[in-house]
Amino acid sequence: MRRASAIDRAMQGMAIATLAFLWLPLFVVVAFSFEPEAAAVHLTGFTFDWYERVWQQGGMLHALFRSLELGLLSAAAGTVLGALLAVGLHRYRGRGFAILALIVYLPIVMPDVIYGISQMVFFNYMHRFIGWPSAGLVTMGIAHVSFQIPYVALVVYARLVGLDRNLVHAAADLYASPLKSLYAFWLPVLKPALIAGFLLAFTLSLDDFVISFFTSGPGSVTLPIYIWGSIARHGVTPQTNAIASLMIGAVLLVALAQTFFQARRHGYLSSHGQPSA
Amino acid sequence: MKAVLRRGFHFALTVGPGVAWITLFLFLPSLLMALLAFMTNDPYGQPALPLTVHAFTQVAGYSFLGWSPGNLEVVWRSLLQAAYTTVATALLAYPLAFFIARAPVRYRPVLLLLVIVPSWTNQVVRTYAWMQILAPDTWLSHVAVALGFLPQHMGLYPSSFAVSMGLVYNYLPYMVLPIYASVEKLDWRLVDAVRDLYASGWRVFRHGVFPQTVPGLLAGIILVAIPAFGAYIVPQLLGGDRAMLLGNLIAQQFSSMPDWPFGAALTLVMLLFTFGGLVVFRRMARRLNAGEANLL
Numbered sequence: 001m002r003r004a005s006a007i008d009r010a011m012q013g014m015a016i017a018t019l020a021f022l023w024l025p026l027f028v029v030v031a032f033s034f035e036p037e038a039a040a041v042h043l044t045g046f047t048f049d050w051y052e053r054v055w056q057q058g059g060m061l062h063a064l065f066r067s068l069e070l071g072l073l074s075a076a077a078g079t080v081l082g083a084l085l086a087v088g089l090h091r092y093r094g095r096g097f098a099i100l101a102l103i104v105y106l107p108i109v110m111p112d113v114i115y116g117i118s119q120m121v122f123f124n125y126m127h128r129f130i131g132w133p134s135a136g137l138v139t140m141g142i143a144h145v146s147f148q149i150p151y152v153a154l155v156v157y158a159r160l161v162g163l164d165r166n167l168v169h170a171a172a173d174l175y176a177s178p179l180k181s182l183y184a185f186w187l188p189v190l191k192p193a194l195i196a197g198f199l200l201a202f203t204l205s206l207d208d209f210v211i212s213f214f215t216s217g218p219g220s221v222t223l224p225i226y227i228w229g230s231i232a233r234h235g236v237t238p239q240t241n242a243i244a245s246l247m248i249g250a251v252l253l254v255a256l257a258q259t260f261f262q263a264r265r266h267g268y269l270s271s272h273g274q275p276s277a
Numbered sequence: 278m279k280a281v282l283r284r285g286f287h288f289a290l291t292v293g294p295g296v297a298w299i300t301l302f303l304f305l306p307s308l309l310m311a312l313l314a315f316m317t318n319d320p321y322g323q324p325a326l327p328l329t330v331h332a333f334t335q336v337a338g339y340s341f342l343g344w345s346p347g348n349l350e351v352v353w354r355s356l357l358q359a360a361y362t363t364v365a366t367a368l369l370a371y372p373l374a375f376f377i378a379r380a381p382v383r384y385r386p387v388l389l390l391l392v393i394v395p396s397w398t399n400q401v402v403r404t405y406a407w408m409q410i411l412a413p414d415t416w417l418s419h420v421a422v423a424l425g426f427l428p429q430h431m432g433l434y435p436s437s438f439a440v441s442m443g444l445v446y447n448y449l450p451y452m453v454l455p456i457y458a459s460v461e462k463l464d465w466r467l468v469d470a471v472r473d474l475y476a477s478g479w480r481v482f483r484h485g486v487f488p489q490t491v492p493g494l495l496a497g498i499i500l501v502a503i504p505a506f507g508a509y510i511v512p513q514l515l516g517g518d519r520a521m522l523l524g525n526l527i528a529q530q531f532s533s534m535p536d537w538p539f540g541a542a543l544t545l546v547m548l549l550f551t552f553g554g555l556v557v558f559r560r561m562a563r564r565l566n567a568g569e570a571n572l573l
Contacts, residue, residue, distance in 0.1 A: 007478065011372040011375065011376070012372075012376060014369070014372040014373075015372045015373040015375070015376030015377075016376075018369045018370075018372065018373045018449070019373065019388075019391055019392070021369075021446070021449075022391070022392065022395045022446075022449065022450070023391070023395060024410065025395075025403060025406030025407060025410060025446065026395060026398065026403075026406065028406055028409055028410055029402065029406045029409070032409060041412060041413075041414045041415050042415075081294050081295040081298055082295060084290070084291045084292070084294055084295060085291065085292055085294075085295030085296065087291045088287070088288055088290075088291025088292035088293075088295075089291075089292060091287070091288075091291070092288055092292070099292075099296065103295075103296065103299055106299075106303065106304075107299075107303065109499075109503055109551060109552075109555060110307075110548070110551070111503065111504065111506065111507020111524065111547060111551060112504075112507065112509070113507055113509045113524040113527055113528060113547075114307075114310075114507065114527070114544050114547060114548060115303075117310075117527065117528065117531050117540070117544065118306040118307050118309065118310045118544070119302065119303075119306050120531065121306065121309060121310065121313065121531070121537065121541075122302070122305060122306035122309050125309065142302055143302070145298065145302075146298060146299055146302045146303050149295050149298060149299060150299075153295065178287075203397075206399075207397070207399060207400075209399065209400055209401050209510060210509050210510065214528075214531075223399075224399050224400075224401045224402075227399070227401050227402065227405075228401050231401075231405055231408075231514070236405055236408055236409055240405070244398075244399075244402040244405075244406075247398060247399060247402060248398050248402070251394060251397045251398050252394060254397075255390055255393070255394045255397065259386055259387075259390055262386075
């Protein structure tokens with residue numbers, strides 16, 4: 001029995017070390033954003049200067065707005081298309097299931113380098129033959145919508161499967177016009193799934209770098225692309241650390257808010273890992 | 278007749294736009310890549326007719342300079358890195374998953390959050406942080422120097438080791454979460470039964486615990502191995518020329534030295550391994566009776 005508890009303690013130690021491993025890089029980034037010396041490898045002091053510079057340079061704010069613009073617009077389109085797809089496939093379940101599996105699987109399992117590059121090449125040819133679209137927010141938006149559709153469809157489909165079939169039949173039987181049944185029945189019933197799908201699509205868009213990078217053009221620098229570019233030009237600088245720290249802070253706030261609300265609602269946290277790059 | 282028309286209309290209206298979008302902007306580009314792989318590169322870096330298998334001989338290593346193993350080495354290295362990453366994340370994930378699952382219920386959400394939050398931070402940030410940790414003259418490099426792994430004043434990056442480190446770091450949460458999901462549902466009565474049969478330590482895990490976590494492990498393997506094999510950001514930031522992976526080699530053919538047919542051929546190779554791996558994997562999962570490995 002003593003041996004077993006020694007193993008238990010070793011496993012606990014490993015688990016805690018693994019958690020520390022997950023957080024170490026974030027701590028390093030935040031700590032060095034306050035380091036006064038630009039090229040320091042050890043902490044020597046404390047300053048807010050780098051945050052001030054980030055603010056003054058303005059490029060980052062511009063990139064942040066691009067990220068938000070792209071995220072909101074693509075998530076709106078992705079939610080509409082994904083939700084429609086889910087509704088259709090749910091109603092014609094027998095026929096649609098193979099297509100759903102294929103559509104849902106392809107973007108999830110395709111490595112994102114291939115995803116981004118094949119779209120870049122495709123848009124390039126399209127532009128050459130029909131003069132549209134030029135690389136920029138439009139091409140990035142199209143690319144983002146195409147990876148958001150399957151995820152939104154999954155979320156909405158899950159809600160539809162959990163729905164009482166009799167309710168659906170009742171809605172269809174009462175001779176409501178399609179438009180009327182849409183706003184009187186479908187929208188209220190699907191609202192939670194639509195909101196969840198939209199938020200997931202928005203997060204996926206904000207989080208993506210690789211696909212955005214290959215489909216971007218002049219004037220469509222999003223926040224991750226901005227950071228990537230500044231590392232490529234100047235290496236890692238305290239300013240990059242300051243921008244990254246702001247992002248980490250924002251993520252933490254969102255995470256804490258979410259736990260707080262969910263703890264109040266069900267008393268536990270639902271874990272949704274998102275498979276992405 | 279009218280009902281049939283309406284059904285068709287409804288079907289087209291709901292399923293149509295999404296399917297059309299994905300067909301036009303995802304299937305068609307993939308088909309275009311498949312076509313490009315069989316074209317030749319003209320002197321301006323543009324794909325041209327006639328259709329050949331030239332790009333594929335290039336992948337195999339033949340060029341006007343004769344044969345060199347360079348490209349095949351990159352493919353092999355990518356497969357190895359994906360394998361290392363999968364094994365290492367699984368080894369780290371098990372203790373952590375058990376640790377969280379056996380913690381008091383009210384601490385579990387916080388512990389899960391500690392695993393999830395780092396993965397919500399953008400991958401570019403998560404990866405460049407390691408450039409700072411593995412740089413020359415940091416404490417980690419000092420330890421490596423002291424242990425004789427590194428010459429004086431060298432950093433641990435860029436290197437294959439740094440790439441492995443970055444990959445394991447980035448994909449660890451995608452292994453922890455599905456394994457945790459299985460561990461949480463674990464039937465401890467089975468484990469006790471194994472114990473009652475006087476199995477001890479390793480054998481309890483081997484026969485009582487492990488089989489019950491296989492579905493989670495399989496889901497984790499898919500979520501880690503595929504993106505690790507197709508990685509771009511991590512090897513680009515943490516690897517040098519000698520640690521280049523397939524994703525970087527592909528990207529190179531479409532940017533700095535354009536050779537689209539060669540790049541497209543490499544893309545097909547990557548897809549072949551990805552889908553081939555998935556098919557083999559699904560067969561294995563079925564044989565282990567783990568069904569679809571709760572991936573979707």
